[in-house]
Amino acid sequence: MKKIKARALSLLADGTVKRVLGWERGEDAFDCSPALFENEAEMERFVYGTCAGANLSKYCVKMGKAEGKTLVILKPCDTLSFRQLLHEHRVERDAFYIIGAGCTGMMDENGLLAKCAACKGKEFAVYDEIIDTEECRLPTGTEKRMEQVEKLENMTAQERFAFWQGELSRCIRCNACRNVCPACTCIKCVFDNPGSGVQSKAPVTDFEENMFHIIRAYHVAGRCTDCGECSRVCPQGIPLHLINRKLIKDMNELYGDYQAGLGDNERTPLTSFTKEDAEPGIIHERGNG
Amino acid sequence: MTKETLVPMLGIVTEVRVDTPDVKTFRVNSVEGGKCFEHMPGQCAMLSIPGVGEAMFSITSSPTNQEFMEFSIKKCGCLTGWLHQMDEGQMITVRGPYGNAFPVEEDLKGQDLLFIAGGIGLAPLRSVINYVRAKRENYGKVRIVYGARSKEDLVDYPEIVNEWCREAGIDVFLTIDQPQEGWEGHVGFVPSYVTELGFDPQGRVLVCGPPVMIRFTTQALMEMGFEKNQIYTTMELRMKCGVGKCGRCNIGDQYVCKDGPVFRFDKLGELPAEY
């Protein structure tokens, strides 16, 4: 993607932007990290390719406070996160110049990322310009978005409980999922607040299995764009995104299709009430255990 | 010494003294009576109320006191808040002593001593001052500059005026930040008072107080001609273990809990300013 680099360089040179938030080449093809570039010399190490899996939206929350415009490179799914942050007034649109970067699916050493296997599409939700190719507009991945959620739904309650218990019992509470999540932007997370009574660094009880991830999923429900970063970063390989996806699926079924990060933010399923809304009793009807 | 790392002994609060609006001094004895353990001036102990928290406090009393240990504690957080509302007879847990001490038997011996304290910063120095008073023949002139926000905020005021001020060979200079009715002494911040008083750059200086006061005081001392290796201070960072293992209180390669809390300024100058 030489075009993106060239465009970034020219926007830096003409003063449109003060810095570029992109990716930096590391030790090998898969070793690439988010990085900030402030001049042409630094841009030497700039890279955009199939290893740029990280969603840079979360960095925008902090970067938005810097003086002058920041150029940020966002993939289609990343633009949903950015736009959701805009809706929540966590970032200012004027602080960023957004290059929507075409994506053919991101990889790591094990192949296509899980989040790309069930790609949500190649539309950009927000951008100043798009740089892509024909190939980037072709669908990525063959997995249906709700395929794995449906599998879980088809389990009995006991099987499902056992599945999640097995997965979540591996949690080491490193907080990577929370810290990477573009929807987790509380200045002080309740789980970091010693006064909350729920601060915990280690699974002293079965808190991680039973509560932490569920609470987090509920807190981002309606705001989670399903960017899949939580699962990508989990050092324990827990498919956390499936919890969020289940909530998205339920919301879509109960309130009509909705994608966080799109729309005008005036009527979101969980922040607006209509007479047609499902009654709480729906829980009993839908539950199968 | 507490026999087992991390496992405390039990102590009883035998007296609670209100020093200032936000400082209380707690007298602590072991359950059997007497002191929990021996210490040297400048050393600290971990105090805790189970379920509330555990934290490091400097031992305010002098080791020459054979009957009890004292801790002057300012109310500023969760644990200190709890400590402030307890009565005599309350059990607490105690472990220590931790860290190094002021070199009272080495470098300080035979020297004129200048103590400079601000606010609750007197707490660790009081241990040294009373140690020096008890072994008066081992030390030269003693001068004490102590300042606080107001007269009410001077910790240990009765002991200062009734004992220290009346003792031969000890000069005490008190100051408060703002003029106050009934106060005829000096008004002004500690560093400028130190400059105003002017001291011969000899002997040893022990400084303790808020970081900003320490910084300006040492500057003032250097301007008077004191060398960094004449000045000592004592540090405080967040601690959990007290024995150099939990990994958080380091300044560079030095653990404040184990290699400190007492540092000589020349040593501190060789370390990152991460405190």
Next chain:
Amino acid sequence: MRKFAAEKLEQLLSGISMPVYAPVEDGGTVIYGRYEPGMRLRLDKLGTDRTPKEVLFPQWESLMHFKMEGKKIQLTEEERANEDYVLFGVRACDMQAIRVLDRVFLSDPVDTYYAARREHGTIVGLACDAPGKNCFCKNFGVDPAQPDADVVLWPAGDEYFCEAYTDKGHALLNGWDTLEADECAVTAIKEEIGKKYDALPFAHLNLNGFDGEHLMEKFESPQWKKLSMACLGCGSCTFSCPTCQCYDIRDYDTGNGIQRYRCWDSCMYSDFTLMAHGANRPTQLERYRQRFMHKLVYFPSRNEGMYSCVGCGRCIEKCPMNLHIVKVIRALGEGEKE
């Protein structure tokens, strides 16, 4: 030198009367878990997802209990570990990591919780017949062909060569049905391992200047800002690291008294040094710097040059943003080694 047929391994492990902790699968990850006959051993896995340190220093452990009654406190210490066990299949890097932990926990004053576990364990090391691309242990004085353990196993096709180095090791190995073996075969294996290692990308890093002498120079390097920019402040690196041992002590109200426990903590967390009046490492830059300075400068400065990185490569694999220690060594070091 002794040897036994590889197919007999599981039988040997099952025959050990003590609990055995070995690399086993746990839902797609590999951990040092309690081995039971029939479980699939994962002796092929380099850089296990969770490290052997957990057997000696678990993520959380109870230290003591308090009963509170009026103004009275009653204290009961948690029992120290008192059961002998075998920690099996420890790689040379992870074994060196245990030596690092020993430096911390067994130095004066001894941490008796750790010491008890350490004393009751017999460690069986496993030579790395195929070091991987993330391995860089030799930079830290670790020989992947010779774990510093009680017993060492060298895989060689359908056989394992084995040797005991300590009394505990001999006691364990004496109970095994092994055959006399030729020392030369193992020498050849070790040479082969050395050759494979030398071909790896991070095999020879330049650690010149990573010592107490250059502490301020490294600390003040302008590189930290760039290096730490993408750090999320999560604890993946610290919790996956075989030497990270920072801990927190906390109290938990069980409803029936207070349990004081110890749990892993991370220098990457914002509350790590937080006090009532603020933190002395206020941004992620300081926290990030602390972690690497500790491993590469502070620790060797206090421990006769012993680094607290062992080159296991887990941070390379686990950091969500690929901000691993090799990058730090390259950015702050003096370039490539000749």
